[in-house]
Amino acid sequence: MADSAAEARIDRALVARVLLNDDRNAFEQLLRRHQGMVRAQLRRLLHGDVAAADDLAQETFLLAWRKLDQFRGEARFSTWLYRIAYSCFLQACRKSPRSGEHADASEAERLPAVEHAIDLQLDFERAMRRLSAAEQSVLLHCVQMELSHEEAAYVLAVPLGTVKTHAMRGKAKLKTWLAAWHETADEEQTS
Amino acid sequence: MNQERDDAIEALLRKQFDGPMRDEGFSRRVMQRLPARRRRVRWPLWSGIAAGAVACWLALLSSPLPRTGWRDWMSGEWSGPAILLLVVALGMAMLALAWGVAEAEDH
Numbered sequence: 376m377a378d379s380a381a382e383a384r385i386d387r388a389l390v391a392r393v394l395l396n397d398d399r400n401a402f403e404q405l406l407r408r409h410q411g412m413v414r415a416q417l418r419r420l421l422h423g424d425v426a427a428a429d430d431l432a433q434e435t436f437l438l439a440w441r442k443l444d445q446f447r448g449e450a451r452f453s454t455w456l457y458r459i460a461y462s463c464f465l466q467a468c469r470k471s472p473r474s475g476e477h478a479d480a481s482e483a484e485r486l487p488a489v490e491h492a493i494d495l496q497l498d499f500e501r502a503m504r505r506l507s508a509a510e511q512s513v514l515l516h517c518v519q520m521e522l523s524h525e526e527a528a529y530v531l532a533v534p535l536g537t538v539k540t541h542a543m544r545g546k547a548k549l550k551t552w553l554a555a556w557h558e559t560a561d562e563e564q565t566s
Numbered sequence: 567m568n569q570e571r572d573d574a575i576e577a578l579l580r581k582q583f584d585g586p587m588r589d590e591g592f593s594r595r596v597m598q599r600l601p602a603r604r605r606r607v608r609w610p611l612w613s614g615i616a617a618g619a620v621a622c623w624l625a626l627l628s629s630p631l632p633r634t635g636w637r638d639w640m641s642g643e644w645s646g647p648a649i650l651l652l653v654v655a656l657g658m659a660m661l662a663l664a665w666g667v668a669e670a671e672d673h
Contacts, residue, residue, distance in 0.1 A: 397603050406593045411586025419583065429592065436596045440603070499578050518576050519583035549575050 379451075386452035393443055402443075406436055409453055412520065413460050419515050420464050422504070431467060435460040450529050454522065457530045461512070502552045509537075510545035517542050 386408070392401035413435055417428035438459050446455055503511060509531075516527040517538065524542070528535045626632050635647030 393603075399597070399600065402600070403593060403597050406596055407589060410589060410592050410596075414587040414592065415584060418587070432592070433596055433599065437599065437601075440600055499582060503582070514579060515583075518579045546572060546575050549578075550572070553575070553578075 382453075383451045387448060390443060390446055390452060402440060405439075405452065409456050410436070412453065413456055416457055416515070416520060417460055417464060419519065420461070420512065427467070431460065431463045434463050438463070450526065454526045454529055457516070457520070457522075458532070461530050462532075498553065499549075502549055505552065506545050506548060507541075509533075510541045510548070513538050513541035514545045 386405065389401045389405050392398040393405070410432065414428055414432045417431045417435075418425055421427050421431075435456065439456055442459075446452065450458070503514075506514070512531055513527060516522045516530055517524060522530065524535055524538050528538045531538065631647050632651065634645070635651035638645040638648035639651060
């Protein structure tokens with residue numbers, strides 16, 4: 376917690392340096408501090424498309440540079456960046472809807488049947504894709520990126536209640552679809 | 567059991583997330599594309615404020631209301647113009663207070 380407060384202070388100081396002195400080095404530091412997570416966020420949202428994720432990440436940081444004076448400190452700088460990145464992602468989706476987005480849905484319908492699938496990771500990936508886009512985004516931000524529900528609501532620009540509902544529903548669905556794995560694990564533990 | 571399964575799902579989700587990506591020249595590429603920062607021009611705001619103030623002054627110049635209100639206020643006589651002047655002053659003070667509070671919340 377103290378670490379995160381210190382990180383936020385450093386970010387605010389760097390932002391102030393950029394705004395007051397047009398300090399490009401300060402912006403480069405901000406960029407180096409946050410590029411990893413922003414690119415990981417976008418890569419996840421784009422289901423592993425690294426090139427598209429990097430293009431959007433570049434667009435995100437160029438927008439952040441232009442709009443830096445609009446950063447008022449009401450959220451952490453990283454959260455503000457995730458919000459810009461998510462909005463770039465939504466715009467890209469509107470421009471070119473990804474046809475393969477839910478292509479795995481019918482395949483995933485068969486999940487419970489593959490009770491003893493070789494790779495849990497693969498099943499999990501397919502189960503994730505079977506979730507709605509909103510549930511995937513909420514689980515990405517709340518669980519994988521470890522943002523609070525409030526921060527996720529800010530990034531996704533949705534009400535807090537919606538975030539909580541999607542998080543709960545998403546986890547419940549995953550639990551149901553992957554129940555076979557749990558039963559196997561339970562059986563293995565008892566035997 | 568239910569909590570355990572929740573934890574297991576969360577653990578799987580975290581495991582599936584690769585975490586921050588390595589830079590591998592990304593920052594350098596972005597920095598090369600960074601345009602020059604445009605300074606925010608402040609003169610239109612201040613010109614607007616000055617023009618508004620002059621327009622108000624010109625509009626009220628021919629009216630006896632402000633002078634009468636001010637004179638009555640100073641002599642402690644609560645006439646219509648004095649009360650009007652007081653209401654305007656209070657209104658402006660409230661607006662300034664609301665703006666100050668909003669700015670403080672933002673920071």
